[in-house]
Amino acid sequence: MATVQFKKIVKKFGDNLVLNGVDVDIKDHEFVVIVGPSGCGKTTLLRMLAGLEEVTDGEIFIDNLLVNELHPSKREIAMVFQDYALYPHMTVEENMNFALRLRKMPKAEIRARVTEAANILQLNKFLKRMPKQLSGGQRQRVAIGRAIVRKPKVFLFDEPLSNLDAKLREEMRVEIAKLYPRLNATILYVTHDQVEAMTLAGRIVIMNHGIVQQVGSPIEVYRKPCNLFVAGFIGSPTMNFLTGKLSVADGVSVFSNESVTLPIPAFVLPQKEALEGREVVLGVRPDDVLVEHPGGEKLSCKMDGVLEVCELLGHRENLYLKVGGQRLLATVEAFFNRSPGSAVSLCFNYQNMHVFDKATGQRISE
């Protein structure tokens, strides 16, 4: 029910510049995930939207209303904290209806809302318990329940799943995905787990060092990362990077370093970017390193490599390869029946090849 706009947000803690001009427009009912490495200012951004942290410079709008100076409770937001922050001396029910009691809402209405939220989150059995008598996942649901009962315009989640074990995290991720259409609200969700980001997000905001690196749908940031940071951050296992120089002969650009020499077709790198002697970084996801592949269209020429280590993940297998001095990671179908040390041939899939300028880190390929 609400749009959120960050306009040139700057945040300093003393001399420490934490956010440096964050500009994000969030549409009504959008599920926006903010990802970035630890310490990049995600929590700070969220807390500023919630009104728990002062804005050094810039403007925040909720529903086109400037909220910089508005008290947290007046912003019609609800926040789920990283450590849940459930009041330890109140029962689950009291935790959930605390905000409503403070607003002096009629008893019947309070009960109705709590029951509704408890039904959604399957918390009915636990309403009379104290937070410390709950498991981590249950506490997490209570924290969400506390947010739901207030029917806020914007939900803020600060790494809500980071304290849970891998299996529970997966379950809760699905729960949150199911919850989203029922909440009827805009959601800002902070995480540094890129799986959560990819699966939950309508749009992803990728941050680093207090700067927004890229905003886009999960598939956009995966297919067309706009710089080296995004390329390395999104996708697991991490993208392979090859650093080298371009040379142009007869209109064909060729990438080369000590170990790899590779023509780059024009549909990957437009002519105008292909400058002689330009230092570039090639990015190839492990899935696009094809090992012992018969070859075909839009594939690079074959290279000879050595298999160093195999990691079996189940239905996939990670191969650590070496082409000359260049290390590469390839992900292939299991089982790749070769022993470490054996020679293999490999090629790259041009369709998903990314080229970045080495100096600026910006994407220069299509």
Place this chain on the structure above:
Amino acid sequence: METLKSIVEVTWFIILVAVGVAALVGYLYSHFKFYARSWFFPAVLAVFPALALAVFGGLLGGYTFQLWLYFLLAEAAIAAFFRFLVKGRHTVPYLMLAPAFVGLALLLVYPFVFEVYLSFHDLKLTTIMMWKNTGTLPFVGITQYIKVFTTSPLSEVTFWALLLRTLVWTFTNVFFHVVGGFILALMLNNHIKFKGIYRTLLVIPWAMPQVVAVLAMRGEFHAQYGFVNIFLVKLVHHLPFLASLGVGPVQWVSDYPLITCTLINIWLGIPFMMVVILGGLQSISSSYYDAADIDGASYFQKLRYITLPLVRPVMMPAVTLGTVWTFNNINVIYLVTGQSGGTEQADILVSALYKAAFTYNRYSYSAAFAIIVFAMLFFFSVFYLKSFDAAKDER
């Protein structure tokens, strides 16, 4: 010169003790491997204190041999107990505690047993020579206990009046300790400059020896030269309408002794509560306040629904302690009003008890009196801490 000499002597003594401790520790370290032997700790713990006592006893003279022997026997018994009866991994901790237990036994258990003995007999000025000569006292059963409730420990005030006064005194003091301590702690818990300095200044009354603090404060309540009266005079001078409300200098110590004592004791007791509550406040995670902010709680709502319930666990034991201390606080009352020509208007149970014993020399009566005071405090503490435990189990 004399002072210098005594300072040097004290310094020497401290250095001597420090060297002794260092030597002991060094010995333990150099024989590290002995730690593993089962006899090592019993031996060390039994022998060293006894040796130390023997040396000091020898230095000080007196009938120390007997004492030394008793001490050694006690140590040996304890060592044997821990060596043979206490099994498993708790042996060493118990052993380390053993010397402290011996000290406690000497300092607490023996006097208590003797007090119980006294309370069932009749030791007073007229029987003390008999006790000295024969070592026996007339057995009087519970007569002394009956006397506690029926006769007065002082010349004017009855036991029941004293009890009521003590309760009022305790309640007022603890109430203002908690309220004052809480307010100061809340103020110190903010981000303010020079916090450390304020904290130090505020703790001084508590850190000072109580006798010094009380005597200094008594001076401030002096009718003519005390700060309080001078302040009141100046205040009335500048705001004359106050005089019509009855504000003016008064004879604090002689006309309002109990109020004076209460004011002084409140001043003395606030720092302790402040320190305890401040500790409690600082242990509350700030994310609860963030959550409450988002939930829309005002400052006082946060205080009531978050701060108070969350400092309760640290406050309850502190209140129990404070109650017992205030109930038993003889220092302030005795130092302010206990001098010759002093009044009985400010006496509470324990100060009356002190006077009964050492002014009126009614030893057995006082022993019974003390046991009754003890019983009251004991049941109060047990009840209070039990109810606290129950409250804790609820959550």
